[in-house]
Amino acid sequence: MNKEISNKAAQDRWNQRAVGAQRASAPRGSREYFDQIERHRYGYETPFIKDLLLTDLEGKSVLEIGVGNGIDASVICERADSYVGIDITRNHLDLTEQNLKQKGFRNFSLVEGDLTEFDFGEKKFDVIYSFGVMHHIAHEEDFLKRAKSLLTPDGEMRLAVYSKWSFFNAYILATWLVRNRCRVKFNLWQGHLTDASSFDNPIVVKVRSKSQYKYLLERNGFVIRKYYKRGFVQRYIPVLGRFLHPNGYTLNLLGSLFGWYHIFIVKTR
Ligand SMILES: C[S@@+](CC[C@H](N)C(=O)[O-])C[C@H]1O[C@@H](n2cnc3c(N)ncnc32)[C@H](O)[C@@H]1O
Known part of the structure; x- marks a missing residue:
């Protein structure tokens, strides 16, 4: 799949309905809408984000690629000196702007476009x-090269991407085998189940092992400084799961073995 097709599928999907919008019952764009999504994000599904990916931002300039509802953007605006968010979907940029304005932030700007094409001038x-x-981008080598060119010499990139050896990926495989008896290609199932895109216009979903990502990152001029694996939630353990703390020892341990996200903190060589 090429860049144009993958970007169009992403835009078609997320311009219609924001990522994670199913977590909120409140009207889109209201304060309660953002608060509900934030509670689910940091209190249930991905509670590790603030501790592993959004620390040590004081005095720094931050670029976020793919802004979603602007939940992480508001933590970054609170902790960092300045924030720029880029996204190819207008819907996500509008929601992020609303969230940041409602919270009273001024240290941000938002731009629309593909990371690999947008002209940032001399900015680093x-x-x-x-x-x-x-993992939703067809042209990931271009993505990495462009990201590298936008970092200051001592800069750092922080990425979270889907993991191949994970409970959720195994669940998708099982669903595919049982429900569909292999009639639909596996990558269409992955695209559909992970982000609920339609079968005829699937979002790109690439699911890789840590060593495959290591190879990709190193080939594009990055060295890995830190690595974590996380993303194991209460509902994966029937009955007993809800007694476990979303960011506690047991779920983090299971996440480090079977979690849905690789987390890479990388620097340029
Ligand atoms: C699955 S969403 C994740 C959003 C957010 N980071 C979150 O965790 O909720 C992927 C986002 O990346 C954006 N995106 C996809 N390709 C992009 C590209 N080439 N340049 C910039 N943004 C892109 C999509 O529009 C979408 O907002």
Whole structure:
């Protein structure tokens, strides 16, 4: 799949309905809408984000690629000196702007476009942050090269991407085998189940092992400084799961073995 097709599928999907919008019952764009999504994000599904990906931002300039509802953007605006968010979907940029304005932030700007094409002039960033985006991009080598060119010499990129050896990926495989008896291609199932895109216009979903990502990152001029694996939630353990703390020892341990996200903190060579 090429860049145009993958970007169009992403835009078609997320311009219609924002990522994670199913977590909110409140009207789109209201304060309660953002609060509900934030509670689910940091209190249930991905509570590790603030501790592992959004620390040590004081005095720094941050670029976020793929902004979603602007939940992480508001933490970054609170902790960092300045924030720029780029996204190819107008819907996500509008929601992020609403969230940041409602919270009274002024230290941000938002731009629309593909990272690989947008002209940032001479601007460089201390931190590039991107959660759940690169695995949806057909042209990931261009993505990495462009990100590298936008970092300051001592800058850092922080990425979260889907993991191949994970409970959720095994669940998708089982669903595919049982429900569909192999009639639909596996990658269409992955695209559909992970982000609920339609079968005829699937979002790109690439699911890789840690060593495959290591190879990809190193080939594009990055060295890995830190690595974590996380993303194991209460509902994966029937009955007993709800007694476990979403960010506690047991679920983090299971996450480090079977979690849905690789987390890479990388620098340029
Ligand atoms: C799954 S969402 C993740 C959003 C957010 N980071 C989160 O975790 O909720 C992926 C986002 O990346 C954006 N995106 C996809 N390709 C992009 C590209 N080439 N340049 C910039 N943004 C892109 C999509 O529009 C979408 O907002």
